[in-house]
Amino acid sequence: MISFATSSVTDDEEDRRDIAGLLGGFVSFARWMTEEKPSSLPLGLELALQPNYLGSPKVVSGILQTVIVAALAFVKRETSFDSVWNTVWDL
The missing domain is CATH 1.20.5 (Single alpha-helices involved in coiled-coils or other helix-helix interfaces)
Structure with a gap:
């Protein structure tokens, strides 16, 4: 019932x-x-492509370079994944 x-x-x-x-x-x-509903990815990309959205191009390129260097060191087996992870989180 x-x-x-x-x-x-x-x-x-x-x-x-x-x-x-x-x-x-x-x-x-x-x-x-x-x-x-519009997808959030195109909206996010549109926003991110605005001038200086992420900040100074010099600062952003420096951060990206740090991450890329750490990732390449991992690929070359020169460092551990934990080291790369810590590099990213220390930024």
Whole structure:
């Protein structure tokens, strides 16, 4: 047997408003779920491509160079993965 929660509200009009509100919210959510949403990747790339988004080009290139040098050292077996990981997290 299915059991439903009971309400202490005795005003039928208030019950109708509550039910209409719940159904309206459900319909709005269902519409939102079926809408085509833009992918976050192109939006993120568009933002990241703005001038100086990441900061000074000199600073950014220095950080990238540090990461690339550490990664290449790992590929050449000159260092451990943990060392590369620590290099990245120490930036």
